[in-house]
Amino acid sequence: MTVKHLGERYEFESENREARYGGDINFYIQWEKHLLYSCPSAYRAPVEMILRDFMEQMFKPDYATHPDTAKLDIETLEWELDQKPWQPELDKSFKDNGIGHMTYLQIRSPGLDGMFGTGI
Amino acid sequence: MAKAKRLGLKERYSLMTRGLDWETTYQPMDEVFPYDKYEGIKIIDWDKWEDPFRLTMESYWKYQSEKERKLYAILDAFQQNNGQLNISDARYMNAVKLWLQGITPLEYAAHRGFAHAGRAFRGAGARVACQMQSIDELRHAQTQLHAFSHYNKFFNGMHGFAHLRDRAWYLSIPKSFFEDAMSAGPFEFVTSISFAFEYVLTNLLFMPFVSGAAYNGDMATTTFGFSAQSDESRHMTLGLEVVKFMLEQHEDNVPIVQAWLDKWFWRGYRLLGLVGTMMDYMLPKKVMSWKEAWEIYWEENGIALFHDLSRYGIRLPKYHEVATKEKTRVTHELWATLYQYGNALGLHTWVPEDEELDWMSEKYGDLFDTMYRPRLLFLREQEQAGNRYFNNRLPMVCQVCQIPVFYTEPDDPQKQCVRIVEWADTKHHCCSDGCADIFNREPEKFVQSLIPPQQIYRGDAGGARDIFEYAEWLHLKKDIDTGEYNGSPDHQNWEAWQSQQPTPQANSDEAA
Amino acid sequence: MADNVFIAFQNNAEAQPIIEAILEDNPAAVANESPGMVKIDCPGRLVVRRETVEEKMGRDFDLQEMHINLISLGGNIDEDDDEFVIAWNT
Numbered sequence: 001m002t003v004k005h006l007g008e009r010y011e012f013e014s015e016n017r018e019a020r021y022g023g024d025i026n027f028y029i030q031w032e033k034h035l036l037y038s039c040p041s042a043y044r045a046p047v048e049m050i051l052r053d054f055m056e057q058m059f060k061p062d063y064a065t066h067p068d069t070a071k072l073d074i075e076t077l078e079w080e081l082d083q084k085p086w087q088p089e090l091d092k093s094f095k096d097n098g099i100g101h102m103t104y105l106q107i108r109s110p111g112l113d114g115m116f117g118t119g120i
Numbered sequence: 121m122a123k124a125k126r127l128g129l130k131e132r133y134s135l136m137t138r139g140l141d142w143e144t145t146y147q148p149m150d151e152v153f154p155y156d157k158y159e160g161i162k163i164i165d166w167d168k169w170e171d172p173f174r175l176t177m178e179s180y181w182k183y184q185s186e187k188e189r190k191l192y193a194i195l196d197a198f199q200q201n202n203g204q205l206n207i208s209d210a211r212y213m214n215a216v217k218l219w220l221q222g223i224t225p226l227e228y229a230a231h232r233g234f235a236h237a238g239r240a241f242r243g244a245g246a247r248v249a250c251q252m253q254s255i256d257e258l259r260h261a262q263t264q265l266h267a268f269s270h271y272n273k274f275f276n277g278m279h280g281f282a283h284l285r286d287r288a289w290y291l292s293i294p295k296s297f298f299e300d301a302m303s304a305g306p307f308e309f310v311t312s313i314s315f316a317f318e319y320v321l322t323n324l325l326f327m328p329f330v331s332g333a334a335y336n337g338d339m340a341t342t343t344f345g346f347s348a349q350s351d352e353s354r355h356m357t358l359g360l361e362v363v364k365f366m367l368e369q370h371e372d373n374v375p376i377v378q379a380w381l382d383k384w385f386w387r388g389y390r391l392l393g394l395v396g397t398m399m400d401y402m403l404p405k406k407v408m409s410w411k412e413a414w415e416i417y418w419e420e421n422g423i424a425l426f427h428d429l430s431r432y433g434i435r436l437p438k439y440h441e442v443a444t445k446e447k448t449r450v451t452h453e454l455w456a457t458l459y460q461y462g463n464a465l466g467l468h469t470w471v472p473e474d475e476e477l478d479w480m481s482e483k484y485g486d487l488f489d490t491m492y493r494p495r496l497l498f499l500r501e502q503e504q505a506g507n508r509y510f511n512n513r514l515p516m517v518c519q520v521c522q523i524p525v526f527y528t529e530p531d532d533p534q535k536q537c538v539r540i541v542e543w544a545d546t547k548h549h550c551c552s553d554g555c556a557d558i559f560n561r562e563p564e565k566f567v568q569s570l571i572p573p574q575q576i577y578r579g580d581a582g583g584a585r586d587i588f589e590y591a592e593w594l595h596l597k598k599d600i601d602t603g604e605y606n607g608s609p610d611h612q613n614w615e616a617w618q619s620q621q622p623t624p625q626a627n628s629d630e631a632a
Numbered sequence: 633m634a635d636n637v638f639i640a641f642q643n644n645a646e647a648q649p650i651i652e653a654i655l656e657d658n659p660a661a662v663a664n665e666s667p668g669m670v671k672i673d674c675p676g677r678l679v680v681r682r683e684t685v686e687e688k689m690g691r692d693f694d695l696q697e698m699h700i701n702l703i704s705l706g707g708n709i710d711e712d713d714d715e716f717v718i719a720w721n722t
Contacts, residue, residue, distance in 0.1 A: 003562045004305070006158050014546040014567040016574045026577055028516045028549065030536055036495065038457045038526040039515035040538060040549075044577035062513040065502070082540055082547070102547040104516075104540060116494040119534035129696075129713045172709035175696065183699045190700070323704050327640065327669065334668030342668050346642050349703045357709050407666055421706045424635030428708065428720045 018101040023047065025094065025101040029059065032108045033119035036066050040104065051097055052090040068112040080106040133174035138167065141244040155240040159305035162370035166243030169365050172357055180252055184259070187347050191263060194343045199270045208336040208404045210614035211605055213275045214467040215333075215402035216268065216341060220278055221466055222294045222394060223325075224264045225285040227348075229298040231257035233309055240306035249358050253314070256351040263347065267340040275610050277466045277601040284466055287581070287594050289517070289524075289572035290458070296522045296569065297391050301384075303565075307366065308380050314359030316384030316437075317391075320425065322352055323417045325395045332399055332407040360425070367432040374433050379561070385437035386554035390521040393450045397458070400451040400480065401472060409483035414447045439554040442530045448484050449533055452492040457526040459499065460511035463598070464591045468605035471500040487533060508604050512587045514573035519548040519566055520555035527551050543567055634676030637707030637718040643670050647701040649688030650680065657681050669703055677719040678707070 003010050016026065025047055030040035041062060045054060055074045063069045079086050082104050088097045099105065114120045127135070144152050156163075175183075197203075207213065231254050238250030272278040285291050301312040330345030363381075366373045396410030418440075426436045459469040472480070477496065480488050502509045515524040519541065529535045539556040541548050543563035550556040559566045575581050582593035596602050600609055639654070641647035643665065651670055655661055661674040672678070685693045695716045707718035 003564050004159055006154065010564050012564060012568050014544065014548075015570055016548075016578075017546060020578050026574055030516075030538070032536070033534060035456075035491075035528075035534070035536070036460075036498070036509075037511055038453060038460060039524045040536065041511075041513040042516050042573045042577065043513075062511075065507070065509050083538075102549075104538060104547075104549060115498065116490065118491040118494070120491060120495045120498070129711065172711060173696070173699075174711055175699075179696055183696065186700055323706075327671070327704055328666070331666045331668050335666075346668065346703055350699055350701065353702050353704045354699070356704070360708065420636065421638060424637075424720060425706065427635055431721065 016102070021101065025099070025103070027094075027099060027101065027103040027105065029105040029107065031063065032106055033112075033114040034063070034066055034068065035114065035120050037063060045094065047095040047100075048093045050091060050093055051088055051099070054094070055090070066115075068109065068114065071112060072109055076110060078108040078110065129174050132176055133171070136176040136178070137171070137245050137248050139244075141242075141247075149242060153240065153242040155306055156242055159307050160376050161307045161366055161373050163243070163366075164369050166241075166245065168368065169243050169245035169249075170361055171245065171249055172361060173354055175252070175354065177248065177252075184256075184351075187350060188259070188263075191343055191347045192266075195263075195267055195270075195340060198267075198339045198343075203339050204271055204274050205617060206337040206339070210275070210610050211404050211468070211470060212336045212338065212402065213271065213610065214277075214469075214605070215329075215398040216271060216338065217275070217277045217467040218394065218398060218402070219341070220264065220268045221281050221284050221288070222291055224261055224268070224281065225291075226294050226298055227257050227261040227264065229295075229302065230313060231255075231261060233298065233302045233313060236302070237306040237309050246362075250310070253351075253355055253358065256348075256355070260344075260348045260351070263344045267344045270340065274613070276608075277468075277596070277610075279601075280595045283595055288464070288466065289461075290465060292522045292570070292572055293394065294391060297387055300387070300565075307362075310359070310362045311366075311377065311380045312384040312387075314355055315363045316359075316381060317388045318352060319356040319359040320385060320418075320422050321388040321392055322356070323421065324392055324413050326352055327417070328408045328413045329395055329399055329403075332403040332405075335405050335407050336403055363429070364432070367429070367434065371433075378434055381434065382438040383558050383561070386439055386443075386552075386558065387521060389443045390523055390551075390555070393454050393523070396451040397454045401455045404476070406476070406479055409480075410451045411447045411483060414444070419444060438557065439552070442552070442554065445530045446527070448487050449528065452480075452484070452488065453526050453528065456492070456495060457515075457524055460509060461515065461524070461587075462603050463510050463512060464587050464594070464596070464602065466594065466596050466601050468603065468608050468610065470605035471496050471503065491533060503604065503606070510603075514576060514587065516549055517571045517573055518551035518555050519569050519571065520550055520558045522569065522571065523551055525549060525551045635720050636673040636675055637678050637705075637720060638671055638673045639678060639680075639705040639718060640669055640671040640703040642701045642703060643668055644701060650685055650698060650701070653684035653688050654678065654680055657684050671703075677717065679718075680716040682714050 024044050026044050028040045028042055031037065060069055074090065079088055143149060234250045234254035234257060238247045238254060241247055268278060285295060301309050326345055326349040330342055333341040333345060363377060366377050400410050458465060462469045477493055481493065499509055517524050525538055527537045529537045537552060539550040539553060541550055541556050541559045550559055576584055576590055581590055584590040584593050588598065591598060591602055605611055641651060651663065654672055655663060658674050658678050661672050661678060664671045680695065682693055682695050695711060705718055707720055710717045
């Protein structure tokens with residue numbers, strides 16, 4: 001489908017296009033069964049950032065309130081990229097791992113299923 | 121002298137609304153009215169447009185002025201008698217703040233929208249109806265601002281509603297709703313606002329919530345709320361007539377109207393989650409749960425309306441069953457979201473008291489007891505240990521409804537619901553199949569959405585680098601306008617007023 | 633059974649005779665009170681009759697005066713000088 005419109009054309013660039021990030025990307029991550037954090041989190045980071053550094057230096061501090069975070073072993077995570085199973089290399093960059101602008105990552109941590117047995 | 125026979129209502133209406141217009145001759149009609157055909161709606165006879173209330177402009181002014189006299193007499197009494205002290209608890213004021221920040225600007229937007237729609241329609245009956253509604257909506261915005269201005273002297277967070285409306289992430293939800301409608305053609309606009317929003321859904325706002333305001337001692341909101349709703353019943357009736365008019369004019373209109381009903385039911389439902397949360401969490405004395413209100417006003421009254429429309433070939437709006445599945449969850453999920461992003465909210469959040477949790481257990485049952493109650497108790501423990509939980513990392517936001525993506529899968533309350541949509545090689549995220557369908561129907565429109573977290577990351581929000589700088593850009597003062605209720609100046613003032621202490625400095629804000 | 637139509641009024645002295653008239657003229661109607669308002673539900677069809685309201689009020693009444701205390705309604709409307717009808721067509 002397309003927008004019904006007056007005039008010749010109705011074409012616009014995406015408001016959030018990658019070109020507006022000065023070489024960085026905007027991407028998202030969600031930790032399954034940890035709904036204390038009720039939404040996937042949004043990030044801006046350089047494409048050259050190493051995935052392990054991101055997890056240790058950005059992700060973990062952001063999720064510090066959850067009691068599972070202290071026990072989180074990032075080596076054993078199960079990953080999805082854009083909702084498809086996927087295996088990253090932690091010591092490579094976002095770019096080399098194929099994580100790009102508007103990528104949606106999900107992680108599952110076997111054995112750490114949130115609080116109260118209901119994924120909180 | 122023979123007394124002239126008084127005309128009947130139907131004749132009076134016909135005389136006062138028909139034959140007032142003319143066919144233009146210097147310019148073709150299609151040039152004078154360029155907007156009322158491109159959406160594809162076919163109109164054979166504009167005179168078939170009926171206002172079932174048959175309200176003429178003369179009676180309109182008469183009854184509206186009487187409503188205003190009543191309303192302002194009560195508002196004067198409210199202000200002179202320190203009505204702000206009669207509310208159930210100062211936590212209640214946060215519902216009022218959300219109304220002022222989120223709903224009052226919508227009234228003003230509706231005023232503009234109906235003025236535009238009135239100009240766009242070539243039928244005189246439609247133009248008269250839009251004109252009345254445009255004036256009504258301006259009245260609503262004004263009476264609300266007037267009523268709230270008294271509270272602004274005593275409570276924080278009410279100092280810059282217009283500024284907030286244009287900048288705040290949580291207010292982009294209502295703002296984008298109306299801007300989507302106003303940037304559509306006039307027929308879609310009246311379908312979205314008069315029918316889907318006003319007929320199908322605003323009962324949930326103006327009936328149980330305003331009744332709740334009455335129960336919580338808020339004379340100001342009750343009075344303008346019910347006064348506005350008396351106009352609303354006219355708008356709702358107009359909404360139904362607009363839809364029937366389009367459906368009766370041409371069979372080709374049916375699929376177009378159905379697609380609009382699908383879209384605007386879903387957008388309206390998403391928006392009303394905020395109202396549900398006001399009802400369940402922000403009214404210290406509760407009247408009705410969101411779940412009960414949904415059952416009465418949608419499952420009973422709303423569905424009855426769609427049964428009535430089935431004779432035109434209209435079916436229930438898409439995903440209505442998802443909305444019904446979510447009725448036990450949506451307010452709890454949304455409150456948890458407001459609570460954690462509270463550092464960038466112009467109102468306070470808190471963990472409800474035990475009696476309120478018991479009320480929620482009674483209304484919401486198992487799911488509340490196994491998921492949401494333990495989460496709330498955990499948050500309370502954290503707060504009491506001096507560790508009040510905030511999530512200061514910006515959330516993913518839905519490209520269509522602009523709500524942070526907090527919803528869970530319709531059949532799994534433990535699994536986050538995210539839908540990825542794509543247009544011209546760029547990915548976007550939606551909160552639901554309902555919003556993904558809306559995106560996919562008009563992708564060129566929705567790729568233009570200004571999504572607040574993305575705006576911040578691009579440096580377009582005054583250069584704010586984190587949630588605290590962002591709050592400053594919103595003109596919100598940390599822990600005065602934002603954050604936890606317990607211990608806030610609003611809380612401390614309220615306690616002092618209740619214990620008859622000398623009145624402390626009421627409000628620390630300068631004008632925004 | 634037919635779906636309910638409904639009409640709701642502010643719970644004040646002015647609306648009281650209107651509510652009484654409706655309950656008298658519509659035996660199947662049920663009034664539900666909540667703070668500040670009264671919602672009247674009725675299967676299929678509900679009528680507000682001017683004459684009955686006038687009897688209750690003890691004065692002339694124009695049905696359009698209802699607008700002042702009306703909160704909401706659900707159903708198709710048909711109004712003339714003597715009756716205000718809300719009905720579903722199904």
